[in-house]
Amino acid sequence: MATAAQIIAARLHDAGCRHAFGIPGGEVLTLIDALTQAGIAFHLCKHENAGGFMAEGTWHATGAPAVLVATVGPGVANLVNAVANARQDRVPMIVLSGRVDAAEVETYTHQIFDHGAVLAPITKASLTIADGAVATQIDKAVMLALADQPGPVHLDLPIRVAATQQNGDDIVRQMPPRPVAPAPGPDLDAARALLAGARRPVMLAGVDALNHGAGREITDLATKFSIPLITTYKAKGLMREDDPLCLGAAGLSPKADAILLPVVQSADLVILAGYDPIEMRIGWKNPWPADADVIEFTATANTHYMHQAKYRFRCNTVAGLKVLRDGIRPRQCWPGNEVAAIKDRLAQTFPVDEGWGPAAIIDAARAALPDDIVATADTGAHRILLSQICKCFSPRTLLQSTGLCTMGIALPLAIGHSIASNRKPVVAFTGDAGLEMVLGELATARDLKVPVIVIVFVDAALALIEMKQRAMQLGNAGVNFDRTDFPAIARALGGAGVCAGSRGELAAEIAAALERDSFTVIACPLDRRAYDGRF
Ligand SMILES: Cc1ncc(C[n+]2csc(CCOP(=O)(O)OP(=O)(O)O)c2C)c(N)n1
Numbered sequence: 001m002a003t004a005a006q007i008i009a010a011r012l013h014d015a016g017c018r019h020a021f022g023i024p025g026g027e028v029l030t031l032i033d034a035l036t037q038a039g040i041a042f043h044l045c046k047h048e049n050a051g052g053f054m055a056e057g058t059w060h061a062t063g064a065p066a067v068l069v070a071t072v073g074p075g076v077a078n079l080v081n082a083v084a085n086a087r088q089d090r091v092p093m094i095v096l097s098g099r100v101d102a103a104e105v106e107t108y109t110h111q112i113f114d115h116g117a118v119l120a121p122i123t124k125a126s127l128t129i130a131d132g133a134v135a136t137q138i139d140k141a142v143m144l145a146l147a148d149q150p151g152p153v154h155l156d157l158p159i160r161v162a163a164t165q166q167n168g169d170d171i172v173r174q175m176p177p178r179p180v181a182p183a184p185g186p187d188l189d190a191a192r193a194l195l196a197g198a199r200r201p202v203m204l205a206g207v208d209a210l211n212h213g214a215g216r217e218i219t220d221l222a223t224k225f226s227i228p229l230i231t232t233y234k235a236k237g238l239m240r241e242d243d244p245l246c247l248g249a250a251g252l253s254p255k256a257d258a259i260l261l262p263v264v265q266s267a268d269l270v271i272l273a274g275y276d277p278i279e280m281r282i283g284w285k286n287p288w289p290a291d292a293d294v295i296e297f298t299a300t301a302n303t304h305y306m307h308q309a310k311y312r313f314r315c316n317t318v319a320g321l322k323v324l325r326d327g328i329r330p331r332q333c334w335p336g337n338e339v340a341a342i343k344d345r346l347a348q349t350f351p352v353d354e355g356w357g358p359a360a361i362i363d364a365a366r367a368a369l370p371d372d373i374v375a376t377a378d379t380g381a382h383r384i385l386l387s388q389i390c391k392c393f394s395p396r397t398l399l400q401s402t403g404l405c406t407m408g409i410a411l412p413l414a415i416g417h418s419i420a421s422n423r424k425p426v427v428a429f430t431g432d433a434g435l436e437m438v439l440g441e442l443a444t445a446r447d448l449k450v451p452v453i454v455i456v457f458v459d460a461a462l463a464l465i466e467m468k469q470r471a472m473q474l475g476n477a478g479v480n481f482d483r484t485d486f487p488a489i490a491r492a493l494g495g496a497g498v499c500a501g502s503r504g505e506l507a508a509e510i511a512a513a514l515e516r517d518s519f520t521v522i523a524c525p526l527d528r529r530a531y532d533g534r535f
Contacts, residue, residue, distance in 0.1 A: 004134040005031045005162040008155070009038035011138040011171050012094060015146075016064030019043060019420055020096075021051035025071025027098025030162040032069065040067065043419065043448060046440035048075055050412040052082020054444075056091050057376075057416020057426075060396045065145050066093040066416075072100060073111030076118065081406055083152045084122040088278060088403030089234070090207050092150035094141055095123065101158045119154045126154040131161050139172040147176040148299035148316075149276070150211060179212070179316030181323055182297070188323065191295045191311040196328050198269035198293075199335075201225065204250075205239075205317075206232040207403075208299040209274030214317040215239065215395050218273055221321050222246075224330035227271070228339045230260050232279040233402045237392030247342060248391075251280040251402075252384050253535040255349050261287055263342055270309075271324070272296040274317035277306035279402040297321065350388045350535070356502060358382060358457060358531060361524050362389045364503040365427070365455055368510040374417055375427040376400060378410035378434035381463035381531040386429055388535060408437035411454060415441060418450035425451045425514055432458045432484060439489060445519040446494035452520075453513040455506075456486050459526040467531065480528065490521035497521045 002010070008031065012020075020035050021043045022028070032042045045051035048070045055066035066086065070079050076097045086093040097115055105112055116126040124144050127137050141153040182188050195201065205218055215238040222229045222245050229239050230247050239246045250260045264270055264287055274297060277284055285306050288294060296302065296309035297320030313320050352363035362385065369375075371393060377383040377400040392398050399417065401409045414428035435456050445452050466479035490497030495518045500506035506524065513520035 001165045003030070003034065003163050003165055004129060004131070004157065005034035006038070007134045007166060007171065008096070008138045008157070009034040009040060011135070011142060012067060013038045013040055014171060014173065015142045016062060017067050018062070018064070019055070019058045019416070020067035020069050021045050021054045021416065022069030023048055023051065023071065023075060024069070025075055025098060027072045027100070027159050028069055028096070028157075030159070031096060031098065031157060042069070043444075045412070045444045047438070048078035049082045050408065050438050050441045050444070052079050052086065052093070053409045053412035054416030054419075055093060056082070056086060057399070057413045057418075058420035059091055059093070060399055061417045061420035065142060066091060067096070068093060069096045071098050073113065076115045080118065080122065083119060083154070085401050085404040085406050085409070086152040087122045087124070089401055090149045090151060090211060090276070090403070092145035093152035094145055095119070095152055095154040097154065097156050098162070099128070099156045099158050101160045115156050116154065122152070123154045124151040126156070128156045129158065129161055131164055132166065134166050135170060135172045139174055143174050143176055148211070149208065179319050181319035182313035182315045187311050188313070192324060192328060194269050194293050194295065195225070195324055199333055200267050201227045201269035201271060201333055202264050202267035203227050203229045203271040203273055204231070204264065204275045205229060205235045205273045206275035206277070206279065207234045208276055209238055209317045210235050210395055211299070212274055212317040214274055214321065217318045217321045219243070221325055224325070226333050228263070228334065228342070230264065232275070233387045233400060234279055235395070236387065237395045237397050240393050241391040242393070244340060244343065247339070248346060249387055251284065253388050254283070255535050256346065256388050257281065257283050259342060259345055259349065264288065268293060270294040272298070272309060273321060274298065277304060280306070295324065350385070352389060358385050358526060358534065359389060360503055361455065361457065361506060362386050364506045365510060366390055368507040369427060373397070373425070373427055374399070375429060376410040376413040376417070378428070378430035379405045379407045380431040380434060381467065381534070382429060382431050382457040384464070384535045385531065407434040410434060411438050411441050411445070411452070414452045414454075415445050415448060415450050418452055419448050423450050425453055427453045427455060429455050430457070431463065432456055432460065432486070433462050433481070435486070436484060442490060442493040442495060442519060442521070449517065450519060451513070451516055453510065454519065454521045456521060456523045457526055458483060458486065458523050459528050459530050461528045463531045486521050486523040490519070495519035495521060497523070499523045499525065501525055
């Protein structure tokens with residue numbers, strides 16, 4: 001016999017989960033005890049929203065679902081943004097909340113609102129754990145969270161049920177369905193004929209390709225047929241970005257898109273390899289005519305209507321690309337050096353040869369960090385420039401919020417990733433406003449003893465929004481603020497805090513940070529308007 005809480009904990013452990021994040025309240029103490037007993041460490045954070053991002057960091061590090069715990073009422077209210085992010089950014093997450101027993105709710109109102117009603121629109125499912133169905137429900141939650149496309153599943157656990165012994169406590173174990181390949185038939189034949197005849201094909205890859213682990217297949221197809229690859233920000237690194245065929249990432253920088261959209265539009269074949277346009281700006285809405293030669297491999301049906309494709313296959317990206325090219329003789333497409341010229345134009349559009357400025361910070365940091373470092377980026381002007389300049393050599397090495405594009409994610413993502421990878425150093429690039437949203441989590445970094453290195457672009461502005469405000473010829477309002485002494489805050493919260501105002505200082509401070517056991521904040525001062533004309 002086991003309690004409901006113990007069954008949930010055992011099934012999560014079975015799914016590979018070793019870390020859970022959150023803030024306890026009386027309603028989840030039984031659950032937290034069960035998680036701990038099962039071998040899932042419970043990590044206290046300062047805000048449930050940040051706890052959600054820490055949990056997401058563990059998924060990127062280990063491939064096991066993220067686990068987030070919140071107590072009744074305010075705990076659940078606080079985690080909404082992180083759960084919405086998991087939904088939009090395709091992150092499998094088990095969201096566990098405590099709730100008052102059903103009978104109690106009839107005569108008791110303190111802290112009570114309908115958790116499920118709040119979370120239903122931003123989760124794949126919201127279930128209330130029922131006495132007698134626990135093993136099935138937790139299995140369903142794990143299976144649903146991992147099934148294509150991955151996302152968050154909410155489990156509301158009534159206090160009394162959590163501690164109730166369950167009959168038949170066998171853990172049900174179902175895994176998501178096996179990856180499917182496109183069905184043979186005329187559509188597949190026609191798609192294959194297009195590949196066989198294409199002279200200027202282009203491939204676009206996104207989050208489905210990332211979640212399908214399609215990097216090798218994409219690289220192989222691109223290389224054998226010399227097909228240039230464009231990725232979303234999330235899919236950076238599926239192919240080494242220093243490969244001559246990899247044109248880097250698109251979607252948020254107007255300057256990059258001005259180069260890459262015409263490439264896609266002038267191609268005679270577009271292959272959408274696990275490309276989900278949820279990460280893309282409006283310029284990527286209907287980028288090609290509805291009858292253009294476009295082959296799409298996606299995890300779910302195209303109900304977004306951001307674009308259309310002549311041949312659509314709902315399948316696993318690896319399996320789709322395999323059958324697409326099976327038996328077709330590889331050859332050199334794109335004769336001449338057109339692709340190299342495009343890559344050159346991109347490099348010239350994002351120069352890094354300044355003495356000091358946002359590009360110099362990115363360039364100097366990249367040079368000072370090991371090639372295999374995992375970095376996170378927050379949301380704002382700094383992130384767009386970073387994603388255009390920074391080269392990734394493998395997948396999931398520049399983590400960021402690209403579907404929801406939320407601020408306040410870089411630091412907690414880095415903390416979660418570090419703790420799940422034996423406290424390896426992880427670098428968080430963040431704007432000053434984004435860091436100010438989650439400053440308390442520096443104390444979490446202290447408590448968890450993770451050697452996270454936070455590089456802050458200190459420009460005392462919501463730069464991305466200030467630029468939009470100016471472009472709209474509106475008055476300056478609500479986008480500037482005073483400078484914060486980040487090094488002093490870092491030291492007060494138990495870490496190291498320094499300033500770097502030159503490439504040399506930044507390199508030296510990164511080298512010192514890589515040697516430390518504690519977290520480090522490196523504040524890099526910039527002028528307001530430092531991003532003007534950059535992307
Ligand atoms: C939670 C949240 N609130 C507001 C926004 C809108 N927003 C996008 S970028 C940005 C500015 C971020 O400023 P900062 O962190 O200083 O980065 P910078 O743009 O200066 O690089 C804002 C307010 C958002 N994306 N997420």
